[in-house]
Each structure stands twice: as C-alpha cells, then as structure tokens.
Amino acid sequence: MRLIFLGDVVGRSGRDAVYRELPIMRQRYKPDVVVVNGENAAHGFGISLDMYQKLRECGADVVTLGNHAFDQREALVFIERESNLIRPSNWPRGCPGAGSCMVVTPSGQRVLVMNAMGRVMIEPVLDDPFPALAHALDQCQLGRDCDAILIDFHGEASSEKMAMGHFVDGRASLLVGTHTHTPTADHQILPGGTAYMTDAGMCGDYDSVIGMDKAEPLQRFQRKLPVEKFKPAEGEATVCGVAVETDDKTGLALKIAPIRIGGRLSQADVGFW
Ligand code: FE2
Numbered sequence: 001m002r003l004i005f006l007g008d009v010v011g012r013s014g015r016d017a018v019y020r021e022l023p024i025m026r027q028r029y030k031p032d033v034v035v036v037n038g039e040n041a042a043h044g045f046g047i048s049l050d051m052y053q054k055l056r057e058c059g060a061d062v063v064t065l066g067n068h069a070f071d072q073r074e075a076l077v078f079i080e081r082e083s084n085l086i087r088p089s090n091w092p093r094g095c096p097g098a099g100s101c102m103v104v105t106p107s108g109q110r111v112l113v114m115n116a117m118g119r120v121m122i123e124p125v126l127d128d129p130f131p132a133l134a135h136a137l138d139q140c141q142l143g144r145d146c147d148a149i150l151i152d153f154h155g156e157a158s159s160e161k162m163a164m165g166h167f168v169d170g171r172a173s174l175l176v177g178t179h180t181h182t183p184t185a186d187h188q189i190l191p192g193g194t195a196y197m198t199d200a201g202m203c204g205d206y207d208s209v210i211g212m213d214k215a216e217p218l219q220r221f222q223r224k225l226p227v228e229k230f231k232p233a234e235g236e237a238t239v240c241g242v243a244v245e246t247d248d249k250t251g252l253a254l255k256i257a258p259i260r261i262g263g264r265l266s267q268a269d270v271g272f273w
Contacts (some may be wrong), residue, residue, distance in 0.1 A: 001109055001148050001248060002273065004031040004259070005176050006241035007183070008066070010040045010204030010211030011232025015051060018203050021239045021261050022059040029243065029273045032105045035113055035150055036060040037178045038085075039068045040202070044212060044232045046071030049078045052085055061103050062086065064115040066154035066179055067122055088117035088154060090132040100136060102146065109147040109248075112140050118155025118164070122179065129153070130167060137171045142251040148173040149251065150244075155179055158198045165196040173246045173253055176200050181210040183240045183258060183265070193252030201240030206264045208233035238263030243270040 004025065009018050018036065026034065036055055041047045046068050055063050062084045069087040070076050079085050079097035089099020100114040114136055116129040133151065142149050149172040153164050161177040168175050170192025176199075177184075183201025190196050204211035209218070212230045219227055238260050245255040260268040 001033070001111070001246045002029065002031040003111070003148060003150055003174055003244045003246065004029065004034045004241060005150065005152065005174065005200055006034070006036045006203055006239060006259070007200030008037045008040045008178050008181055008202040008204070008211075009055070010181065010202050010237070011044050013232060013234055013237040014202065014204040014211070015041055015054070017237035017239050017262055019054060019058050026059040029270055031243075032107070032109060033061050033103055033111045033113070033148070033150070034059050035062045035064060035152065037066065037152055037154070037200070038063040039066040039154070040211065042072050044230060046075055048072050049074060052078070052082060056084065062101055062113040064113070064152040064154075064178070066115075066117055067124065086113065086115045088115050088126060089136060090116050090127040090129045092127055110145075111148045111150065112146045114149070114151045116151065116153050118153065118157060118160040120155065120157035120160045122156045129164065133164070133168060137168065142171055142173065143249070147248065147251050148246050151175045153177050158184070161198050165190060165194065169194045170252070173251050174242070174244045176242055183260065187242060187256045187258050189253045189256055193250065195242075195244040195253035195256040197242050197256070197258070200242050201238075201260070203239045203241075204237050205233035205235040206238055207235045236263045238265040240265070243273070245272065
C-alpha cells in the first residue's frame, strides 16, 4: 500500500502549494492514503472549516492537528462533524473530536490514522501519549484489524519522537513527527518494520523562522518584547513530507523516502513509485 504524509501546512503560502501540488502527487504517485497536518493552515494558528474542506478536495484523506488544534475556535464545533479531521488522541477526556479515524480505500483496505502529541517543551501538556498509543494499538492490531497504521506524533523534542518511534516499532506502518517545521534526514525503517522520520518538515516558506516572517521573531529573540503579531512568510513554499510503501500482508513498511517539492529546499522525489 502507498502512504503519503505531508507536514504542517503554514499559512497561505503553504496552503496554496498543497492545493496546487497534492492533486499532481495523487496523479503521479497513486497513493492509497494521503494524510496532511493542517494545524497551522490559518495564518499559522489552527484551521478553518473551509481550509479543511479544500485540503480534502485536493486529495487529503485525513487532516491531523497538534498544539494549535483549536486556535480557530470554530474547530471546537466542526471537528465533531468531520470525522476525517483528528486532534491529538491524548487530549484529556472531554475534548471535542477524535484522536484517530479509520479510512477505507477504494480497494477495501483499512488504514488507521492516529494523532498524538508529545509533552517535552510543548504546550499544552496533555495526557501521557505512551499508554494512549499503546491502548489504541492494542485495540486495532496491524495486519489483523487493519492493513496499515499511520501515526502523526506532534512534538518538539527529537528524543521524545525517537523514543515513540521505537515504542510503536512493529505495531505501526509509519510514525512521523511534526511541529518543528524542519525536515529531518533520518527517515528509515526501524528494526521491527515501522517507517520512521523525526520530522516531516512544514509545507511553508523556508525563508522564514519556522514559517513566520523573519522580522518579528528576530526582534523578539533580541529584545524579549513583542512588537507585532507573528505573520506567515509569503514566499513560495516547499511541500515537505514522506512516502511509505507497506507490505500488504503485514502492514509493515518496505520503503520510505522524503518528499520536498518547490520552494527553496533541495528537491526530493519518491523514486520508487
Ligand atoms: Fe505545532
């Protein structure tokens, strides 16, 4: 099975690039499932209903979130109706929406998509993601209850993400990190067969400070005073993500490759599709 994951879509630049490139990727790579992290789509902070719907129309089967999940407060309401929009599963009990969803592909294969958030150097501090994911993976076992499992682990610390990768190794098809907005070069298949990448990188303008126009972050680092609001950088975005091919019998990963299309970063094509 072919899985594609795209990292955090930041602002208009990121949205426009994904709206433009995702239909082309669907044609070219013929993925079975595409998952996109949309938590920074709305000017860097959260996601609106129309942005979610446009991502779905352009080819995203599932949209994941993170610490900015509910910055656009309308998301507290529409996430209850939109079952393919998921927020971190370790949000304390009572949070609107769900932390996972099951996608059934046109060929009838079942793909579980989960979202969870780390707790190191990131706010808000949610429930412990380790038992949350262990419980979910016990409930839905790879190769028995579904054909693939894709986990977006939204966190700041590479240590916590690597630990989580090893924690789910052999029980998920892919664990990919999000939130730092910087793609890492450690994409690999772990010993137990789970594809792993510490961070997918953002879909945004890399002539920036993690997707934001440079001026305000630079002055805040120096003067420790806010002057203006953060606003997304507006240059051409690089669409960043990861592609994984899984074994149809086991659901484990066979191949993994980074994706980087457009913008300033060196380009990376899947190669094996
Ligand atoms: Fe984030």
